[in-house]
Amino acid sequence: MYTTSIAIQVLPDITEIDKICAIVDSVIEYIASTGCHYVVGPFETTVEGDFEPLMAIIKRCQEIPIEQGAPSTKSYIKIFHNPNGVLTIAEKIDKFK
Numbered sequence: 001m002y003t004t005s006i007a008i009q010v011l012p013d014i015t016e017i018d019k020i021c022a023i024v025d026s027v028i029e030y031i032a033s034t035g036c037h038y039v040v041g042p043f044e045t046t047v048e049g050d051f052e053p054l055m056a057i058i059k060r061c062q063e064i065p066i067e068q069g070a071p072s073t074k075s076y077i078k079i080f081h082n083p084n085g086v087l088t089i090a091e092k093i094d095k096f097k
Contacts, residue, residue: 005080005088008058008078010062014071036048051081
């Protein structure tokens with residue numbers, strides 16, 4: 001049972017689309033490396049897990065663009081937290097597949 005679901009969209013402050021895509025790809029690769037269940041969408045990536053590890057993931061997602069040359073980054077984050085459990089990604093979207 002997951003207690004938290006987050007959706008994160010990272011927007012590096014760079015104008016070259018190729019560099020933006022490369023940085024966003026790096027952020028998604030990092031999320032994949034965490035072992036958390038995630039789904040990539042066209043505007044954001046949704047990740048499920050426990051609250052504290054997900055907050056650490058959000059923090060790291062801010063650092064990666066800067067390390068890769070972006071002067072700054074903007075992120076849009078949605079958080080749903082319920083200690084008794086949240087609906088999973090599958091429970092939310094599988095009925096539409």
